[in-house]
Amino acid sequence: VEAPDVTMATEAAKDSTTWRSSDHSSPSTKNTVLNIIGLFAMSGRYPAGIAYFLATLLAVEHINKREDILPGYKLQINAHNTNCDVSRGLDAIYKEFYDKNKTSIMTLGGTCSPVTEVTAQVSNQWGLLQVSYSSLSPFLSNSEIFPSFFRVMTPEHNLTHGRLKLCKEMGWKKVHIIYENYNVFSMLNEILKQDLKQEGIDVANQEMFTNDPEESVINLKKKDARIIIANMYEGKGRKLACSAYNNDKDGTWYKKVVWLFPSFYDRHWMDVNDTACGCTPEQIRQVIGRYFAVSSQTICKQIDYLTENGLNPTQFKEEFSGTRLYNMLKSEIPKEFEDYYQTFFSDGSVYNEHRAPEAYDAVWAIAMALNNTLTNLTESGDVNGLENFNYHNETLLKIMRDSMQKVRFNSLSCEFFFNNNGDRIPGIEIYQFKNDNASGFELLGQCHLYGSDGQWNCSLNESKIVWDSGVRPVDETKNKNVTKNIDVYMRNGFWILASFGMTMSAGLLVFNVCNKCHRIVKMSSPRLNNIILLGCMISYSTIYIMDVKEEVTCILRTFTVILSFSLSFGALFAKTWRVYEIFTAGHKVLNTRMLRDSSLFLIVAILVVINSSVLVAWMIISPQMPTFVNIGTTPEATEHANTKFTEQYQKCDSKYRAEFIWALIAIQGVVIIFGTFLAIQTRKVSFPELNDSKWIALCIYNVVVLGPVSVFVVMATEDKPQVNYALESSMIFLVTTMTQSLIFFPKIIAFKNHNRSITVFNVGNNLELHGLKRVLSCLCMTRSLKRLLVSENSSGSFDVSQQTMELDVSFDSSDCVGIKHQNKMKIPLGKSKSLSPEKRIFRKLPFKKSSDESWMSTSVAHISYRTKTVQSPVYCSGRASKEKDVRMRFKVFSNSYLPRSRSDSHLNINGSEKIAPNVAENLPDFCEIQTQLKPWRSLSTMPTVYSSLQEKISLERINVLADLKLTSMLGFKATWVKDSDKLTQLGIEEFIKRIKI
Numbered sequence: 001v002e003a004p005d006v007t008m009a010t011e012a013a014k015d016s017t018t019w020r021s022s023d024h025s026s027p028s029t030k031n032t033v034l035n036i037i038g039l040f041a042m043s044g045r046y047p048a049g050i051a052y053f054l055a056t057l058l059a060v061e062h063i064n065k066r067e068d069i070l071p072g073y074k075l076q077i078n079a080h081n082t083n084c085d086v087s088r089g090l091d092a093i094y095k096e097f098y099d100k101n102k103t104s105i106m107t108l109g110g111t112c113s114p115v116t117e118v119t120a121q122v123s124n125q126w127g128l129l130q131v132s133y134s135s136l137s138p139f140l141s142n143s144e145i146f147p148s149f150f151r152v153m154t155p156e157h158n159l160t161h162g163r164l165k166l167c168k169e170m171g172w173k174k175v176h177i178i179y180e181n182y183n184v185f186s187m188l189n190e191i192l193k194q195d196l197k198q199e200g201i202d203v204a205n206q207e208m209f210t211n212d213p214e215e216s217v218i219n220l221k222k223k224d225a226r227i228i229i230a231n232m233y234e235g236k237g238r239k240l241a242c243s244a245y246n247n248d249k250d251g252t253w254y255k256k257v258v259w260l261f262p263s264f265y266d267r268h269w270m271d272v273n274d275t276a277c278g279c280t281p282e283q284i285r286q287v288i289g290r291y292f293a294v295s296s297q298t299i300c301k302q303i304d305y306l307t308e309n310g311l312n313p314t315q316f317k318e319e320f321s322g323t324r325l326y327n328m329l330k331s332e333i334p335k336e337f338e339d340y341y342q343t344f345f346s347d348g349s350v351y352n353e354h355r356a357p358e359a360y361d362a363v364w365a366i367a368m369a370l371n372n373t374l375t376n377l378t379e380s381g382d383v384n385g386l387e388n389f390n391y392h393n394e395t396l397l398k399i400m401r402d403s404m405q406k407v408r409f410n411s412l413s414c415e416f417f418f419n420n421n422g423d424r425i426p427g428i429e430i431y432q433f434k435n436d437n438a439s440g441f442e443l444l445g446q447c448h449l450y451g452s453d454g455q456w457n458c459s460l461n462e463s464k465i466v467w468d469s470g471v472r473p474v475d476e477t478k479n480k481n482v483t484k485n486i487d488v489y490m491r492n493g494f495w496i497l498a499s500f501g502m503t504m505s506a507g508l509l510v511f512n513v514c515n516k517c518h519r520i521v522k523m524s525s526p527r528l529n530n531i532i533l534l535g536c537m538i539s540y541s542t543i544y545i546m547d548v549k550e551e552v553t554c555i556l557r558t559f560t561v562i563l564s565f566s567l568s569f570g571a572l573f574a575k576t577w578r579v580y581e582i583f584t585a586g587h588k589v590l591n592t593r594m595l596r597d598s599s600l601f602l603i604v605a606i607l608v609v610i611n612s613s614v615l616v617a618w619m620i621i622s623p624q625m626p627t628f629v630n631i632g633t634t635p636e637a638t639e640h641a642n643t644k645f646t647e648q649y650q651k652c653d654s655k656y657r658a659e660f661i662w663a664l665i666a667i668q669g670v671v672i673i674f675g676t677f678l679a680i681q682t683r684k685v686s687f688p689e690l691n692d693s694k695w696i697a698l699c700i701y702n703v704v705v706l707g708p709v710s711v712f713v714v715m716a717t718e719d720k721p722q723v724n725y726a727l728e729s730s731m732i733f734l735v736t737t738m739t740q741s742l743i744f745f746p747k748i749i750a751f752k753n754h755n756r757s758i759t760v761f762n763v764g765n766n767l768e769l770h771g772l773k774r775v776l777s778c779l780c781m782t783r784s785l786k787r788l789l790v791s792e793n794s795s796g797s798f799d800v801s802q803q804t805m806e807l808d809v810s811f812d813s814s815d816c817v818g819i820k821h822q823n824k825m826k827i828p829l830g831k832s833k834s835l836s837p838e839k840r841i842f843r844k845l846p847f848k849k850s851s852d853e854s855w856m857s858t859s860v861a862h863i864s865y866r867t868k869t870v871q872s873p874v875y876c877s878g879r880a881s882k883e884k885d886v887r888m889r890f891k892v893f894s895n896s897y898l899p900r901s902r903s904d905s906h907l908n909i910n911g912s913e914k915i916a917p918n919v920a921e922n923l924p925d926f927c928e929i930q931t932q933l934k935p936w937r938s939l940s941t942m943p944t945v946y947s948s949l950q951e952k953i954s955l956e957r958i959n960v961l962a963d964l965k966l967t968s969m970l971g972f973k974a975t976w977v978k979d980s981d982k983l984t985q986l987g988i989e990e991f992i993k994r995i996k997i
């Protein structure tokens, strides 16, 4: 837009020595012209001078018509287009000052703050007051810098009260500011920021741009800004909207944004076909949506309120039409201004028409101040009145300043007065742009200053606010964390499984404890088995606390997992190690103490202590805490969704979690590797009743395979809590259940089978297998004894696997008349340490003392049975004699060392009916027996025999008073008959060799 020719404007002003009112109804008696420099931005970044100038002309017309105001004087506006440009403004003002043909008494304007800031200082220098109808810069409130400056438009920062009201009502506590890099807006931003902060509103982000707002827009979008206060001229406002549009084509972001644009924009600023911004009005409208604008009041809304001029402001506004006014005042408009009116007419209004009342009021303020000055001068006896005015007249300037300060009249925007800073503080209005041409801007609320201490009273009618989304927008995307809880049914399911497992463990524990003397149980180290079961129970308990993520459960869970492993697998490996040592560790005889239960407990304890130390260190150094981990955010359901749901899961975490986990994995890894080695080494040992190596091996394979898979799978599914929980719980349940099943079910089956068997007289209680004392430490007679004893050629064996000997014998056969004793006698073994060695060796069986007496030994496989009622079972078929005592003695392997190969623990010795009657009448003591067994002592002199594994086999004594059948578990048998000739050393050696194959 071309700048007007200032000279021409001046010329035009010169010509207009007489105000021509539009109706020319009352010829003016005013002759003296009061020249006022008029600074209007008719073009440039804010060409609001177009409307302001029309309002100025109207006000001048109205004032000049008034005889009571400035009598004899008429106002003359010498208008210049500043183009919103400082240099043009300065040029205009200096041209006026240096115009020798006239003296300007006051300056009106400018439109834009930068121009005003400079020209106001120059005006002051020249002794002129300057009144701006428009400038909003906070800087202009500084009365030290601008002592002669007054303005009608309220400084923009005063509007903060309206913004605050809006934010508070809407519950917005977080705003973003974007402003144009221009002094006026930078300064405004500083004040605005402070004011908002003071009111508890967080200015989350401030973006400044000079020309292209793109980068700022990207930042705002990135920060998901929702409430954005934009401070810039409207051209940049369009650029901002366009940039938002271009950077968010689908509008997912900008449609959620609430914009607060300045109110000084033209009402149709979004519809300008602005090639500089590159967007269509429609696109701009899409972005700005139903934005808010907080404005100073330009039209007083009080009912029955009339202006100084008798105007009803509302009517004035309604009738104020730029077009009509233009046509009415056309003759007063400088020629060079005409083009601007053609350019900026739109929809029958001129550009920025809604701000025009401010210029009207400004002219009235000037008139009132001059009138006051005139009165003042007249009252002080100055007959020259305002004609005395000249530049640099400090006295008059002061009078005029005081007069301006005292101006108080009914303006279009209610009662008019300046504050001490020369600012006008009118009411504040809050508008919403309805984004359709029909309704335009809707007034939502107002703020009014009340009280002496500058308090504001604001009201806002929220019902008038329209939201495109239908819901009030929020100031930020609310992050709602949704903790993914474990499905309650699934959790209950695992709890049931854990309970089932626990019950199973408890049942097995009861079985183990109750049958600890049973050969089957006894042979597989029941105490270690108890530890395994304890570990299993602890392991199952982990499932109960798997889903409870509290500080204590976080720590506890790691303890339960690791300790259950230490206990169960420590005990398993200890057992395997014993089997390994007994059966496969080579010919060197180890310290037998190492194979005792207590030693194995020590192994478990060491493992527990090592693991516990790591766990305690972990707990002290970086204790595990429940931590929320984001899985991801849910896609927003609609473009206006204001809540971002972040799915989270809870996990136990600590600073050095990974390090400690790897340390624990390493420890368990070493244990598993060692266990695997033992399992491989003992894989061929098939001795179901003595060891469970096969099953232990299976357990270890189980862990070796499932362990790493579990660790991997569980780590890989950490972000899927349901799957993770299911997998983790399943693995714990599976491994634990398999472990206890593999270890105990074969035992239970063997136990059942064993109880059904008719094996009798299994002897071997004092066998020392590789120094393993009392592996078989119990003796037992089963029911079969009766049958076997009474029948011809019967044989029997003592089952030594029980801690109590159950004697279920009955000799009431017709062939064995006279033998009477109890059935099912339970004979505890002599294990009490309080007993003397001899008493321990021989313990009286609880037979009727008068008739039956038996002894057994735990260290000497020595069973003596004596009855006085029959001569001998041998003679049961014969005639029974009550007078004869018969002593049956099964004395086998007394303190013998058998080869440490497997099966000898289960040797059977079958006593036939050919047991020779004992000649001794009295009950034998140990020594007696030794003596009696003299014929067999020769065997103890047998040379050292070596097994195929080069183990030393020594057989010290085998004392038998009857034919013997030795049967190994593998089925090898050796039989000796009473005839000592047949029980040769060779025979025994042969037997030993055979059982070692």
Ligand SMILES: NCCCC(=O)O
Binding pocket: 046, 048, 111, 112, 113, 114, 134, 135, 136, 137, 153, 184, 264
């Ligand atoms: N009426 C708004 C003027 C803008 C400015 O002070 O620059």
